[in-house]
Amino acid sequence: MSEHRYQPQEIEPRWQRVWADEHTWEVANVPDERFEKSYVLEMLPYPSGEPHIGHLKNYSLGDAIAHFHRRTGRRVLHPMGYDAFGLPAENHAIRTGVHPRKSTDESIAAFQRAFRSWGISIDWSREIASHEPSYYRWTQWIFLKLFERDLAYRKQAAVKWCPNDQTVLANEQVIDGRCERCGAEVEVRQLEQWFFRITDYADRLLDDLDGISWPESVKSMQRNWIGRSAGAEVSFRCEDVDPAHPIDYPVFTTRPDTLFGATFFVMAPEHPDVFRLAAGTEQEQAVHQYVNHVLTERVEDRGDAEKPKTGVPLGRFVRNPVNGEQIPMYVADYVLMEYGTGAIMAVPAHDERDYAFARTFELPIRRVIENPDGDEALPYTGDGPMVNSGQFDGAHNRTAYESIVQWLDNEGTGHASVNFRLRDWLVSRQRYWGCPIPIIYCEQCGIVPVPEDELPVELPDIEDYTPKGKSPLAAAEDWVNTRCPKCGGKGRRETDTMDTFVDSSWYFLRYCDARNDEAAWDPKVLAQWMPVDQYIGGVEHAILHLLYARFFVKALADMELLDVQEPFQALFTQGMILGPDGQKMSKSSGNVVSPTPIVERYGADAARCYILFIGPPDQDAAWNESSLEGVYKFLARLWRAGDDFAEHHPARPAEQPPEPEGSSLALVRKANWAIDKVTGDMSGRFTFNTAIAAIMELVNEITHPRSADAELSARRFAIATAASLVFPFAPHLGAEVYERVTGVRVWEEPWPAADSTMLTAETFELVCQVNGKVRDRVQAPTGAPRELLQELALASRGVQHHLNGHEVVKVIVVPDKLVNVVIR
């Protein structure tokens, strides 16, 4: 009887064929008022090699949510695509000579096979890949739209350069002074590059976080990254260089209340005026030496806050606007050109860095805020009454804050100001395998956008991918040399390509209208689907992708190309699957678990259930094969229960029996309990681990010998319910068992609703406590009045035993739950 065994290898392909042949998961862009829409989206994969176990988790999670939404009466958009441009394919090409398009397409095929073999319910009619001209045509179009609005611009700047990948990087792609991709130490170079003006959106990117359901951790990371600081901009005047033409140097400070304590002034080594200021002073030589030294220092070393402060005097003075004092100017590397104005007022008494610098250079330290605790220690960064601050003496610094800013404003020496840590997004890359930037440089007309009707600017084939400090595309002379669209004269194409994060900043929009050849999307179609109701992916994208995509949506909304302000209404960040050793999976540690052999051996359903059962999905979890077998056994038992039943009874729709008794009642109750539990878990925190545990309990009840004499309809109902509930996690098995027992396709059935009368029994176990400690448990009628419960508890053996002789002070009764007798 070998066929009476759970054989996922037989069941799974059969249902996959049904879903493929019938296009089951496709949805049309035709509005249907009867149903609410739901857009469920997992972050699109980067197709490099084979899918790994993290992908299995990501798409198992998303698929369960998509199925649940469908069966609770929503029209679900659940598409798939590939983030196909990028460095790994190109580096592979450099090593092997294989065109990145070929290796990428092979990898995409592997992903497609995997998704089908996992039974993920994807609307394949909307599939996209960012390296196809039909997609990147619109990436280029968006670039041009941003360019039109001056949100894409070109400027010379000190940028982060990866010497290994031979390309510039966005600030977000530099981790601890190293390249996010290859780990090489990043250098700083002055280069002309393309930027997106994301800083224009800093305020909105920050404020709108309040309105979306995202994990607090991700919101907080974005808030920190945007780094909004409120303070004041204050001008310090330098009359030294030419008294006839004084120069005002603004600084940004979050502590204008400490202005009276500013005893020196520091500029960043990159500040453009540093050499001019030092010129002609005895410091000239020293300043040159110092600045040159700093600029050759490693980025990582310079950022170390622990290292001793260095710097040199500029030989000049500036005037403190609040008290007219002339304070010395310095150049020091602890001041950063990228933040604020590249110059600071130094208040050593109330700032740790300024304090350290002042001690090293023996500069005056003047306390202007007292510590209410009477502690004399400096630096003191807390609040307190002001001293040595002229007219503000005695006032509390927080109270005086506003009036100082007001006073500066009246004097014309300062004003309230806000500063952001966020920098503009550097998007050009000196690499081949990316979306070409649709720009032409003309000797006459300068920077000229490629006309929309000439899009896409197709990526040409080239021979040599090796990076040479400029884009490999520069070698494609035929392609580079073109005519200026404006004047018809000689033009040269931009040879840099776009950061791949540009491609993935709008793909969720393209899914809505993926086959539109006339436009990136039809705004009316977009309005039907956007925003994404549930987005699912890894935390590693907390800043980069999630910030960029939000920026794109806001910018496009401002152009009235769409009408949402936020792309992802709710976000769920999954935890990582670690190796069996609890370490991050990596080729070098040899602990990588591939999903393919697991799926082949245990089936996709078991692999999917296991990965969801392992723990709360937002937490990291170590892979453990023996637990996987436990999940497999559970599925096999459900299959066997269905098989046994179907062997002896013809399929008929499952219904809850009207008045079950005895073991039938127990079974029906358990089924309803499971419906209630699973439904709750699916709707809230996605705690699929406890949902699966509840289905396990139901299956345990079904197969337990005590349920053997339950009536037919009760057994059918219980088995069908288990199959129905397991369907979002194990779709093949759910469909198989449900159909064999009921004759009906489970995905066409609505999600089961718990019968509330079955969620409670006539009696319950009353917990009897004395002073909060459990002393007995007795059966009591459900819904019994408090008096009765109190009576039962007081009469119980355990309570009596502990009562002896003590005075009962009071009795707490929690209906249908417990009684606590308080004694003295």
Added chain:
RNA sequence: GCGGCGGUGAUGGAACGGUAGACAUGGCGGCCUCAAAAGCCGCUGAGCGAAAGCUCGUGUGGGUUCGAAUCCCACCCGCCGUACCA
């Protein structure tokens, strides 16, 4: 430093302020079998006890409460992010 999250059996993990440890793994015992595999049933936090039962127990120390893993305060440890950001 700052921000976020977490600390519960041998293990992964459950527990609207109300029976701590659901479910699963592992372990032990049993059934079935000539035997094994598979499957099924039961037990499984620690200590004391013949048993009934008692005591202890959710990182540490306090607090609130009839009752705290859960709420509050202080601290310790771990993970993640970020950092000379003025």
